[in-house]
Amino acid sequence: MAGQLAAVIGTGQTDHTAKRLDVSMAGLCREAIDRALADANVDWPDIDAVVLGKAPDMFEGVMMPELFLADALGAVGKPLLRVHTAGSVGGSTGNVAASLVQSGVHRRVLAVAFEKQSESNAMWALSIPTPFTMPVHAGAGGYFAPHVRSYIRRSNAPEHIGAMVAAKDRRNGALNPHAHLKQPDITVESVRASKMLWDPIRYDETCPSSDGACAIVIADEKSAGANPAWITATALRTEPTTFAGRDQVNPRAGRDAAAALWRQAGIDDPLNQVDAAEIYVPFSWFEPMWLENLGFTAIGEGWKLTEAGETEIGGLLPVNPSGGVLSSNPIGASGLIRFAEAAMQVMGRAGAHQVSDARVALGHAYGGGSQYFAMWIVSANKPS
Amino acid sequence: MTTLSAPLNVEFDYTRSLGPVLGRFMTGLRDRRIEGIRGDDGRVHVPPVEYDPVTARKLTDWVEVASAGTVQTWAWVPEPDEGQPLTHPFAWALIKLDGADTAMLHAVDVPGPEHMSTGMRVRVRWAAEPVGSIHDIACFEPGEAVETEPTQGEPVTMVTTPVRLGYTHSASSEEARYLNGLLEGRLLGQRCPVCQKVYIPPRGACPTDGVPTVDEVELPDRGTVTTFCIVNVPFLGQRITPPYVAAYVLLDGADIAFQHLILGCDASEVRMGMRVKAAWRPREEWQRSLANIDHFEPSGEPDAPFETYSQHL
Numbered sequence: 001m002a003g004q005l006a007a008v009i010g011t012g013q014t015d016h017t018a019k020r021l022d023v024s025m026a027g028l029c030r031e032a033i034d035r036a037l038a039d040a041n042v043d044w045p046d047i048d049a050v051v052l053g054k055a056p057d058m059f060e061g062v063m064m065p066e067l068f069l070a071d072a073l074g075a076v077g078k079p080l081l082r083v084h085t086a087g088s089v090g091g092s093t094g095n096v097a098a099s100l101v102q103s104g105v106h107r108r109v110l111a112v113a114f115e116k117q118s119e120s121n122a123m124w125a126l127s128i129p130t131p132f133t134m135p136v137h138a139g140a141g142g143y144f145a146p147h148v149r150s151y152i153r154r155s156n157a158p159e160h161i162g163a164m165v166a167a168k169d170r171r172n173g174a175l176n177p178h179a180h181l182k183q184p185d186i187t188v189e190s191v192r193a194s195k196m197l198w199d200p201i202r203y204d205e206t207c208p209s210s211d212g213a214c215a216i217v218i219a220d221e222k223s224a225g226a227n228p229a230w231i232t233a234t235a236l237r238t239e240p241t242t243f244a245g246r247d248q249v250n251p252r253a254g255r256d257a258a259a260a261l262w263r264q265a266g267i268d269d270p271l272n273q274v275d276a277a278e279i280y281v282p283f284s285w286f287e288p289m290w291l292e293n294l295g296f297t298a299i300g301e302g303w304k305l306t307e308a309g310e311t312e313i314g315g316l317l318p319v320n321p322s323g324g325v326l327s328s329n330p331i332g333a334s335g336l337i338r339f340a341e342a343a344m345q346v347m348g349r350a351g352a353h354q355v356s357d358a359r360v361a362l363g364h365a366y367g368g369g370s371q372y373f374a375m376w377i378v379s380a381n382k383p384s
Numbered sequence: 385m386t387t388l389s390a391p392l393n394v395e396f397d398y399t400r401s402l403g404p405v406l407g408r409f410m411t412g413l414r415d416r417r418i419e420g421i422r423g424d425d426g427r428v429h430v431p432p433v434e435y436d437p438v439t440a441r442k443l444t445d446w447v448e449v450a451s452a453g454t455v456q457t458w459a460w461v462p463e464p465d466e467g468q469p470l471t472h473p474f475a476w477a478l479i480k481l482d483g484a485d486t487a488m489l490h491a492v493d494v495p496g497p498e499h500m501s502t503g504m505r506v507r508v509r510w511a512a513e514p515v516g517s518i519h520d521i522a523c524f525e526p527g528e529a530v531e532t533e534p535t536q537g538e539p540v541t542m543v544t545t546p547v548r549l550g551y552t553h554s555a556s557s558e559e560a561r562y563l564n565g566l567l568e569g570r571l572l573g574q575r576c577p578v579c580q581k582v583y584i585p586p587r588g589a590c591p592t593d594g595v596p597t598v599d600e601v602e603l604p605d606r607g608t609v610t611t612f613c614i615v616n617v618p619f620l621g622q623r624i625t626p627p628y629v630a631a632y633v634l635l636d637g638a639d640i641a642f643q644h645l646i647l648g649c650d651a652s653e654v655r656m657g658m659r660v661k662a663a664w665r666p667r668e669e670w671q672r673s674l675a676n677i678d679h680f681e682p683s684g685e686p687d688a689p690f691e692t693y694s695q696h697l
Contacts, residue, residue, distance in 0.1 A: 021541065024403030026434050030442070044440045061398035061547045071433055074440030119399050124620040131390035131553045132563055134674050135623035136630040136643050138615040145613030146632055150697035153611075153656055153690070199614035199651075243591040244581035244639035245695055 003102035005221040007228035008343035008378060010040025016180040016212035016328035019118040025065065026072035029114050029213045032333075033073070036110070036215035039349075041225070047217070048106035049079040053093030053113035055332035055367075056086060058125040060116055073112060085238075087140075088280070089113060090214065090335025091365025091374030095234045097218050098376065102231075107220045114213035115330035122209065122331065138198060141206060141283065143369060145198035147248040148285040152200065154249060157288060157303035159200075163191035165284035166205045166326055168312055173323025175313075175352040180210045180328040191284075205284035205326075212330030214337045229343035229361075229378035233264035241369040248370060254293040257373040262295065265377040267360075271296045271305075274377075275358040276318045276345045278338035280365045282325045287311065290364065291319070294375075313355055321345070321353040335365025339376055346380040388560045388672055392553040397546045405434040408446070410540040414516035416532045418508070420447050420484050430484035431518075449483035452507035452529035456480055456487045460497040469523050475500045479524060491523040499526070516540030558588040558597070563672035565602075569664060573638055575599040581639035585674075605662035605677070607635035608688040610696045614651045629654045633680055634696050641696055642674070648681025657693065659685035 012035025014020070020028055037043060050073045052066045062068070066075075066082040073080065079100075085092040090113040097111035123139040137143070151157070170186045173179035186204070194204035219228065237257035239246070267273045279294070281287045288302030296317060297305055305311055311319035320326070322341040325334050342363035344350040350358075359380045366373050402410055405421065409432050412419045421432035422445040429443075436443055458477040464470060469491035477500070478487035492506055506524040514520035514535055555563055558574060562585045565572035573584030574597035581590065582601050590597055612631035615624075629651050632641035646654050648663065660680035670676045 019401075021401040022403070024401060024406060024434060027403040030435065058394070058396075061396060061545065071437045071440065072435045074435075076437050076440070116401075119401070120396065121620055123617075124396065127619065127621060128392075128394055129621070129623055131392055132388075132555060132559070132673050134642075134644050136615075136628070136645055138613075138617060138622070138630060139619065141617065142613060142615055142630060146611040146630070147697070149613065149656065150611045154694070154697065195616070196614070197617045199616065201613070240591045242640065244579070244583065245592075247697070249697060 004104045005230065005383060006098050006101035006218055007224040007230045008216055008347070009219045009223070009225055009228045010036045010038070010042070010217040011340035011343055012036030012039055012215045013178045013337060013340065014212045015178050016210045016330055018180065018208065018210065020116065020211040021118070025062070025114065025116050026069055028116060028211065029069060029112055030072050032114070032213035032215040033110065033112055036217050040217035042108060042217060044074045046108050047074060047078065047110045048108055049100055050075040050110045050112065051081045051083060051093050051097040051100070053083045053089040053111070053332055053336060055089055055115055056125065059122050059331060060120050074110070085372040085374065086367035087282070087331055088335050088365040088367030088372040088374045090333050090337060091280070091339055091363065092236060092335065092372065094216060094336055094339040094363065094376060095236055095374050097216065098231050098234050101218050101220050107223050109218045111216045111218065111336060112213065113333040113336040115332040116211045117209040117330065118211050141198040141201055144283055145201045147370070148283060149200050151249045151285060151289050155288070155300040155303055158307070160188055160192065161288060161303045161306055162200070162202070162205050162284040163188045164306055165281065165287040166191045169281065169284070169320050169324045169326040172313060172321050172353055173327025176322045176327065177351070178328065179323040180208050180212070181323070201283050201285070207282040207325045207329035210328050210330040212328060212333050214333045214340050216336060216340050216343065227347060227380070229346045229380070230382050231376055232379045232383055233261045233377040235261040235264070235375050237373045239371050241371050249289060250293050250299065251370045253371060254290070254366065254373045257375055258294045261375050261377060267377070270294065271317055273360060274317060274362050275360050276321060276342065276355040277362040278322060278324065278341040278364065279319055279362070280325055280335060280338055281320060282329060284326060287319055294364065313353065318355045321350065321355055323353070335367070335374060338365055339363035342376070343378045346378050388555040388563055389552045392551040394549040394551065395547065397544050400543050400545055402541055402543060403434060405432050405443070407539060407541050410516045410543065413518065413520040414514045414540055415536055416510050416514065416534050418449050418451055418481060420449050421445060422447050427485035428483060429486050430481055430488055447483065449481045450529050451481070451532070452505060452527070453479045453481035453484065455492065455500070455502055455504045455506055457502055458492065458500050460500065469519070474523065477506070477524065479506055490521060493523045493525050517543055556588050558586040561600070562586055566674060566676050567670055567672050569667070569670065569676070571603040571605060571635065573601045573603050575601050582637060583640055584635060584638050584642065601637065603635045603637050606683055607633050607638070607660060608693050609646065609654065609656060609658040609660055610634050610641050610693045611656055612646065612654055627651055631680070633660060634693055644674070644677065645679040646681070647679040655687065657687040657690060659683045659688060
């Protein structure tokens with residue numbers, strides 16, 4: 001545990017959907033913020049600083065959104081920071097906000113992250129042909145699909161694992177009022193029958209494109225009140241997108257971040273000591289890949305946990321009880337939603353997708369070409 | 385060596401859903417009416433703000449203001465850029481409309497800077513065909529407000545904001561050597577003097593050791609598919625018609641794979657470990673580009689054992 005105690009005292013989310021044409025970006029953020037302030041039972045004068053997370057500028061064509069959003073974020077006259085780590089940005093935003101409290105600088109910090117995908121085209125923004133190279137790029141799916149194939153080859157995982165993850169996350173999404181996709185009747189068979197987009201990734205194994213926002217209020221020990229989600233560990237690690245010998249399936253930055261996280265949280269058996277995990281899984285196969293990268297299982301064994309049904313709500317380690325990124329993907333917000341959902345679990349505020357007796361939960365995000373990692377552990381137990 | 389560069393034009397028509405406040409403001413402009421919003425301290429903000437800059441509270445108290453006002457300050461634009469309100473020299477000015485407490489930025493059309501002064505009175509010159517955009521105010525001009533013919537229509541909820549970015553993309557000197565090699569049909573990489581890894585394209589510095597890579601290595605035009613995906617998705621800006629196989633090709637002697645296209649067999653026949661060779665475009669079409677290799681195709685050699693490329697996944 002680094003520095004002063006810090007805890008999540010409230011979270012808020014929009015009802016994520018494909019197009020929120022009725023609100024501006026400011027209005028979208030405020031919907032999540034107003035819910036977070038109400039959940040935390042605080043008002044604007046209580047907030048000392050604001051941290052904003054937002055995915056790459058090309059995704060919405062807004063340079064420095066923190067400037068034009070300052071009024072809406074209630075940041076006038078207060079410190080306002082923007083965090084920028086591609087798809088992991090929501091997670092990094094949570095960690096940066098936590099550090100402002102852990103450092104003893106601020107008592108209450110508001111973390112906000114958003115994405116309004118309907119105003120742009122992320123597939124286009126991720127596939128801009130650079131001169132002198134082959135124009136074979138095809139968005140995030142095109143980037144990650146070869147590495148998913150490598151995982152399947154290395155682990156000898158059966159082909160239906162990806163479909164199992166997708167069906168589970170979408171069913172979980174049906175329990176979550178904020179989820180974009182609610183598909184209670186989805187089955188492994190229907191996922192396997194869906195169109196192959198970036199072989200080996202199918203349509204139903206792919207995250208949607210969402211408009212949405214998430215906000216979290218983080219407070220110091222004095223302001224934490226009763227039953228907050230104590231932040232017992234945070235970790236950030238980075239590595240280059242490509243270098244000779246890089247392990248794209250099991251990136252070192254993720255392994256190192258996880259090792260630091262468990263050490264800081266005093267966890268030596270993650271699978272048995274963590275009660276719920278919100279892991280950034282935009283394509284279904286990343287569930288077993290990250291289970292291994294995070295050290296929940298040995299290398300090559302992650303898929304066995306999925307196949308045994310242990311990542312379902314009620315299993316040994318429920319993964320993405322909220323429905324995860326596969327059910328809602330406002331990119332910039334997706335990481336912070338993982339962090340918020342982890343907090344909601346240990347605060348007992350997750351409603352129909354509550355994992356019973358959840359005391360310790362993981363929030364996880366990754367971004368870029370699996371090169372940015374952000375994680376935190378939240379606990380119902382106050383660190384001694 | 386002269387620097388190699390090429391244009392990189394990035395453009396997209398972003399859409400903006402305006403929300404209740406900017407939507408009403410734009411609807412007003414389309415109807416030739418300017419509305420501001422009253423803040424918690426009583427000030428009237430024009431253009432309106434959605435949330436109070438002091439209290440952060442949502443604002444809803446609308447106030448119609450005049451279409452004439454006073455120049456607060458200004459700057460002369462002797463050579464207008466593309467996309468600016470006027471094509472001839474003009475002034476940017478902060479204009480406080482009568483009834484407003486904040487100034488808005490817009491263009492003032494006068495023959496020369498000697499016609500501009502702080503405190504001067506200006507009025508809106510409306511666009512001939514308003515559409516619900518800030519451009520419905522074509523510009524301001526000297527004078528007092530005049531009666532205008534109001535227009536009407538459906539509420540304005542969206543605007544389109546085209547973004548055009550014109551870059552010149554330059555290659556590094558190491559990349560330029562590699563690209564000049566491609567012009568001659570050669571594949572030139574570089575070896576790190578510390579870890580001995582061979583990079584193609586060369587980076588100039590080893591990402592692992594941080595030292596310059598100067599030792600040039602010519603590589604053959606055949607190698608191994610380490611992994612791949614089959615792209616079945618069409619998307620905006622796509623250069624190759626799907627379905628196509630985007631594969632990581634590890635050239636023999638290289639320590640990093642690059643992405644390229646695999647043809648010459650059915651997509652379903654492509655596999656990890658498949659041996660491939662380059663299919664070059666006709667020599668007269670060669671440029672400084674990896675696209676001189678039209679695609680890679682099966683070489684007919686037996687597949688490479690998994691161990692030979694497993695550390696490159």
